[in-house]
Amino acid sequence: MKVQPEHDYIAINSMEDGVWGAELSIPHEAAIAHDESIIVWMTGPRIYVNIQGRVSLFYMNFSSDNHTLYAAGKNISYEWRQAKLALPHRVSYLNPTTKSVSEVKVSGRVLKLGSAQYTAMAHDLLHECEYNSSRYIGFLGSRILYHPGDSFTIIDADQRSIYLCLAASILFPHSRIMKVCTDEEAKSLLQIIMLENRVENIELCGITETVDELREGRGAILLQGSLVFDLMGDSIEGLSSARKSELSIYSEIESPVQTGKVSQLRNLHLQMSGGWALQLNGMSGHCDRKRQLDVIVAAYNAGAYIVQCIGSILDQTRDDVRVIVVDDGSKDNTRSLLDSEFGHDERLTVLYKENGGCASARNYGRLSSLASHIAFVDADDFVSPGFFSTLYDLANYSGCEIVQGGFDFYDASKSEPYRQSYEEEYYKNWPRTKFGDLDVLRIGFRDMAAGQPSIWRRVYRRDFLDSKSIFFRESIRAYDDYSFQLLSTHEARDAVFVPSLKYHYRQHPDQDVKSGDVRHFNMVTMFHDVFASAVANSWDDVDVFLESMSHSLQWSISVLEPHLKDQFMASSAKLCARIIKSFGKNARSIIIDQINHPNFDNYLDEELARLSAFPAGAFWPLIAGELSHPDMLRMRAAARRIL
Known part of the structure; x- marks a missing residue:
C-alpha cells in the first residue's frame, strides 16, 4: 500500500511476481495527517484494508508473527493490536502521530475530550x-x-x-x-x-x-x-x-x-x-418452543444398551439438554431399566407406544417435544462427555440449521474397541476456526450427503425441519435415515462440524446393516422418495444424490442373501432407468461407474429399452410408485405359496 499525502487521493495496489495489479484511487477529503486512521486486518491469507469505510481485499502469504508493514507517509506510524471482536483477527492501525483528538461524535452528540495527553485513548474511543x-x-x-x-x-x-x-x-x-x-x-x-x-x-x-x-x-x-x-x-x-x-x-x-x-x-x-x-x-414474543435440546431415542428391546446410552447423553452440568425415550413396544426389560436407573431424573421423559418401527418412534418423540432443537440417537449407541450440550451451544451461537460432531466405530468384542471413521483422514486438512477451545469446520451438503448416513450425531433446528416438512417415512422399517439425511442436508446446504466430539457407533450382530434380508428393498423406496423431491422442487444438483444412491445400492447388492440379489437388482434398475429418463445420460454414467455387477447392467439396459418409446422428462420418479416395498415382496411370496 502506498499513501501519497501530497495529492488528494489514496492509491492502493498489490504486486504478484513483480507485476502490479490494477490501482485503486480513493478520493481523500483532507490531508492524510488529519485523517483518523487506516485499518488493515487479516484472517488467514486474506488481508483487508479499510480506508474511509471502503474495504479492499487482498490474498497474501502473511504472518502476524513475522510481519513487515510500514507506513510510507509523513508523520504516520503503525501499531499491531489485538482485534476488536467486530473484526476477524489481528488489526493494524495506521495513525497520524501529530494529530490530537479534541472531540468525538457519540450517538449523534459531539463530546469534547479535554486534555491532549489522552491522545491514545481518544483514538481508541474514536475507533469504537x-x-x-x-x-x-x-x-x-x-x-x-x-x-x-x-x-x-x-x-x-x-x-x-x-x-x-x-x-x-x-x-x-x-x-x-x-x-x-x-x-x-x-x-x-x-x-x-x-x-x-x-x-x-x-x-x-x-x-x-x-x-x-x-x-x-x-x-x-x-x-x-x-x-x-x-x-x-x-x-x-x-x-x-x-x-x-x-x-x-x-x-x-x-x-x-x-x-x-x-x-x-x-x-x-x-x-x-x-x-x-x-x-x-x-x-x-412468546412461542410454544422451549430454548432447549431434546434428544429423541427410539428404543425397541434395547435393554442391553439403554442405560449406557441415556447416561452418556445426560450432562450433569446442564438441565437444558433433555432426553425423550420412545419405547416402541419393547418386550424385554427396557422399561424397568429406565425406571430404576433414571426414574428420579426430571430431564428424562419416557413415552410408550405400540411397535411401529424406528421411523414412527422418532416422529412420535419429535412431535411430543416442545424444544427449539432436536437430535436423534440410536438406543445401542453412546456419546462422549459433553457431546450434545456443546453441539447445542454451537447451534445457538452459529444459528445453523444443522451442527454435528464426529463419530467412530465401537465394537466391544475387539481388544481395541474404538476404530476411527474415514472422516479423520478426509477432513484432516480442512480449514478450521475456533469456538472456545474447540476446532470447528464448516462443511457443505455434498460432503454430508456423500458420507456415512448419520442422522444420529447431529443437532437440528426444529423450525427448520418443520418448515421443510422433513420427517421419517414410517412405511420404511429400515434405512429410513438415508432419506432424512439427504433431504435435510440438501435443504440446510451446509453445517458446522466439531470432529473432536465423538458419537460412538456400536457394532454388533443384531444391527440392521448386518442383515442381508428383504429389508434392503427399502433402499429402492427410500431413494424413490429422494428423487421425487428433486423433481418436485426442481433441484439442479442431483449428481451427489446419484452417487449416494449408487454407493448404497452397490453395498446392498454385496451383502444381500444370494436368492434376493437378482430381484433387488431388477427393482433397482427400474428406479435407475426412470431417473436416467428424467435427468439425462450423465445420470447413467454415474450409476454404472458405481454399481459393479454385470447382471445389473443387463437389467438396466432392458428397462431403458422398454422405456425407449416414451419421452424423456422429469416426471418418472413422480409416477413410479412403490417399486419394491418389502411388504409387497412378502405379500407376493405368500401368494405364490398359496397358489
Whole structure:
C-alpha cells in the first residue's frame, strides 16, 4: 500500500511476481495527517484494508508473527493490536502521530475530550464510535429493553472502554448508568468528558454496588461491557426467573457462555471472536418452543444398551439438554431399566407406544417435544462427555440449521474397541476456526450427503425441519435415515462440524446393516422418495444424490442373501432407468461407474429399452410408485405359496 499525502487521493495496489495489479484511487477529503486512521486486518491469507469505510481485499502469504508493514507517509506510524471482536483477527492501525483528538461524535452528540495527553485513548474511543456504534444501536433498536413506566438501569462493566456508557448516557438521558471501570486512565478520561460536557447520569461505582443493584434492585436492567460475566457471572446465574426476565445483556466474551445460563433473559447479544454470536430477542414474543435440546431415542428391546446410552447423553452440568425415550413396544426389560436407573431424573421423559418401527418412534418423540432443537440417537449407541450440550451451544451461537460432531466405530468384542471413521483422514486438512477451545469446520451438503448416513450425531433446528416438512417415512422399517439425511442436508446446504466430539457407533450382530434380508428393498423406496423431491422442487444438483444412491445400492447388492440379489437388482434398475429418463445420460454414467455387477447392467439396459418409446422428462420418479416395498415382496411370496 502506498499513501501519497501530497495529492488528494489514496492509491492502493498489490504486486504478484513483480507485476502490479490494477490501482485503486480513493478520493481523500483532507490531508492524510488529519485523517483518523487506516485499518488493515487479516484472517488467514486474506488481508483487508479499510480506508474511509471502503474495504479492499487482498490474498497474501502473511504472518502476524513475522510481519513487515510500514507506513510510507509523513508523520504516520503503525501499531499491531489485538482485534476488536467486530473484526476477524489481528488489526493494524495506521495513525497520524501529530494529530490530537479534541472531540468525538457519540450517538449523534459531539463530546469534547479535554486534555491532549489522552491522545491514545481518544483514538481508541474514536475507533469504537466508527466501528462498534452500528452494532450497539442495532441491538438497542431491535429490542424491548423495558416497558413504559418501568424504571431502567444500565450497568456498564468494561476494563478500558468507555464508549458504551457514553453512548447509553446520551441515548437514555433519564436512566441511571452505573459504570464499573477497572482502568485508571479510562476512568480519568471519562471523568474529564463528564465534566467538559455536563454528563450527569453516569455514576462511577464499584462491583459490590452493581451486584447489589442487580440482585435487589427493581425494574429492568441492561448489563453491558466485556467484563459482565467475569465480574457478575455467578450473580446472574443465581437470580430468580422473575429477575432474569427483566435483564438484558450486551457483551463481548472470550469463550462461550452456556445457553442454559442466559436462556431466561429478556434480551441478549453475546459477541465472540470468530464471528460467533448468541442472540435472544424479547421482541420475537412468546412461542410454544422451549430454548432447549431434546434428544429423541427410539428404543425397541434395547435393554442391553439403554442405560449406557441415556447416561452418556445426560450432562450433569446442564438441565437444558433433555432426553425423550420412545419405547416402541419393547418386550424385554427396557422399561424397568429406565425406571430404576433414571426414574428420579426430571430431564428424562419416557413415552410408550405400540411397535411401529424406528421411523414412527422418532416422529412420535419429535412431535411430543416442545424444544427449539432436536437430535436423534440410536438406543445401542453412546456419546462422549459433553457431546450434545456443546453441539447445542454451537447451534445457538452459529444459528445453523444443522451442527454435528464426529463419530467412530465401537465394537466391544475387539481388544481395541474404538476404530476411527474415514472422516479423520478426509477432513484432516480442512480449514478450521475456533469456538472456545474447540476446532470447528464448516462443511457443505455434498460432503454430508456423500458420507456415512448419520442422522444420529447431529443437532437440528426444529423450525427448520418443520418448515421443510422433513420427517421419517414410517412405511420404511429400515434405512429410513438415508432419506432424512439427504433431504435435510440438501435443504440446510451446509453445517458446522466439531470432529473432536465423538458419537460412538456400536457394532454388533443384531444391527440392521448386518442383515442381508428383504429389508434392503427399502433402499429402492427410500431413494424413490429422494428423487421425487428433486423433481418436485426442481433441484439442479442431483449428481451427489446419484452417487449416494449408487454407493448404497452397490453395498446392498454385496451383502444381500444370494436368492434376493437378482430381484433387488431388477427393482433397482427400474428406479435407475426412470431417473436416467428424467435427468439425462450423465445420470447413467454415474450409476454404472458405481454399481459393479454385470447382471445389473443387463437389467438396466432392458428397462431403458422398454422405456425407449416414451419421452424423456422429469416426471418418472413422480409416477413410479412403490417399486419394491418389502411388504409387497412378502405379500407376493405368500401368494405364490398359496397358489
